[in-house]
Amino acid sequence: METTQPVIEQAPAFDAVVEPAALVSKVLVIETDADALARIRAFCDANGLQGHKVHPLNVPAVLRSRIDLGAVFVGAELKGAVTDGLALARDIAWLRPELPLFLRTDGMPEDQAQAAAMALQREPSVVRYTLDDIEALKAEVDRKIFDRVYPTSLVRTLGEMTQSALASQFKGMQVRLDPPYVVRDRLIHGELFTLIPMETPWCRGFMTLQTDVGSLRRVVAAGRTAFSAQESEDFRNLNAILGELTNLIWGSFRNRFGTEGAGGSFGVQVPIIVNHLHRYISFGTESPQLCFKCQVWAPEDPEATAITVYQRFAFSLSWAPELYRESEALLSGFVESGELEMF
Numbered sequence: 001m002e003t004t005q006p007v008i009e010q011a012p013a014f015d016a017v018v019e020p021a022a023l024v025s026k027v028l029v030i031e032t033d034a035d036a037l038a039r040i041r042a043f044c045d046a047n048g049l050q051g052h053k054v055h056p057l058n059v060p061a062v063l064r065s066r067i068d069l070g071a072v073f074v075g076a077e078l079k080g081a082v083t084d085g086l087a088l089a090r091d092i093a094w095l096r097p098e099l100p101l102f103l104r105t106d107g108m109p110e111d112q113a114q115a116a117a118m119a120l121q122r123e124p125s126v127v128r129y130t131l132d133d134i135e136a137l138k139a140e141v142d143r144k145i146f147d148r149v150y151p152t153s154l155v156r157t158l159g160e161m162t163q164s165a166l167a168s169q170f171k172g173m174q175v176r177l178d179p180p181y182v183v184r185d186r187l188i189h190g191e192l193f194t195l196i197p198m199e200t201p202w203c204r205g206f207m208t209l210q211t212d213v214g215s216l217r218r219v220v221a222a223g224r225t226a227f228s229a230q231e232s233e234d235f236r237n238l239n240a241i242l243g244e245l246t247n248l249i250w251g252s253f254r255n256r257f258g259t260e261g262a263g264g265s266f267g268v269q270v271p272i273i274v275n276h277l278h279r280y281i282s283f284g285t286e287s288p289q290l291c292f293k294c295q296v297w298a299p300e301d302p303e304a305t306a307i308t309v310y311q312r313f314a315f316s317l318s319w320a321p322e323l324y325r326e327s328e329a330l331l332s333g334f335v336e337s338g339e340l341e342m343f
Contacts, residue, residue: 023155024181025070025145025288026050030059030088032078036104039131040073047141050181056088063095068183068291070145071100076116076128077107086116093126098184098286100144102137103128145184148287149321155180157256159292162311165248166296169241171224173305176295182288188279189310192216192238194246195272198313200257202323205315206272206283207253209246213238215307222305224298245309270316283316290315 027044029051031037037053044051049070054062056078072092078085093101105116105128116128127140159177166175190212198207213235219225220232220241227237270284283289290313298305 022048022152023146023150023290024048024050024179025183026052026068026181027070028059028062028067028072029053030056030072030074030078030085031104032056033075036075036106036131039134043134043137047138048146049141056085059088059092063092068181068185068187068293069096069099070182070184070288071102071141072096073102073104075104075106089126096185098186100140100184101126102140104130106130106132145288146182148182148319150180150182150290151321151324154321154324155290158253158290158313161249161252161256162292162294165245165252166294166309168248169225169245170219170296170307173219173224173296173298178293178295181291181293183291183312184286184288186280186282188274188276188281189308192242194242196246196250198250198253198315200324202318202320203315204317205313205319207246207249208281208310208312208314209242209249210310210312211242211307216241219296219305219307222298222301224305249311283314285314285316287314287316287319289313 025048027049029037029040029044031040031053041051043049051073052067074085074089074092076085076089078088089101089103092099103116103126108116114128127137127144129137159180163175163177167173189210192211192213194209196207198205216238217232220227220237221229223229225241227241231237272284273282274280292311294309294311296305296307296309
């Protein structure tokens with residue numbers, strides 16, 4: 001079976017001392033036309049999208065692989081493919097209705113193209129386009145994928161907190177954070193999952209850490225944690241490691257931003273829905289989530305110790321980046337005046 005190939009180059013990873021690049025989002029591109037691929041590639045390059053091309057026949061396998069996505073681009077008419085593009089789009093809209101679907105309708109009569117888009121209407125709605133008006137998609141990308149502002153300094157600080165916590169818990173291992181990105185899907189990665197509220201005067205929501213049990217067990221067996229190698233078979237120890245990581249990041253967040261003026265336990269709440277069968281979680285909002293993919297490994301034994309931790313921030317209850325900027329400006333003023341000292 002053919003594996004997915006990126007349409008554009010992947011952005012480099014960043015570490016905690018380097019300013020992170022602008023947020024990106026991964027999109028699935030299902031096309032068989034070379035000209036269409038070239039035009040979509042250029043559009044992705046210009047608009048913060050990491051495109052991943054997939055053969056039409058491999059789409060079900062890719063979706064089952066639980067890849068993080070922000071949207072899907074699909075051609076209504078796939079030249080030379082045994083799979084009909086519209087039928088494929090209907091399957092995607094049914095399987096992943098949370099993902100924006102950009103439907104290319106070049107060559108189709110207007111009434112047929114409109115009917116095809118209407119037949120696919122779910123939440124979020126399908127957006128149809130042609131190659132001649134592909135630049136008009138930028139407004140839709142901003143509205144459906146990048147519709148929430150995450151200040152660069154906040155993204156940088158969250159990355160630093162996460163990297164510091166990971167480095168403190170895994171002995172002699174290197175930590176790398178891939179470029180931060182946003183997703184619209186609601187997937188769960190691995191079997192081990194933590195969830196903790198994150199609350200300040202400018203945000204209310206949740207942070208999650210997710211990883212697979214097998215990788216974490218191998219790291220414990222290799223003697224890279226506070227537990228002995230013999231304790232790797234006890235799942236409670238694995239729970240404790242991820243729980244401690246969660247507490248460390250939460251503690252850094254609280255110490256850095258405080259909770260004064262936050263809504264508290266009597267603020268507005270929404271149900272969190274978890275469906276383990278489909279590895280799905282919903283925080284009650286359609287807004288994109290801020291994500292970090294964290295890679296940890298021991299240089300002398302990378303295969304046995306490699307572990308991936310997925311971190312997501314879902315500020316689903318309240319989000320006011322303008323108040324965050326005001327708090328950051330106030331803090332900078334105190335430091336510059338000498339009332340606060342950095343150490």
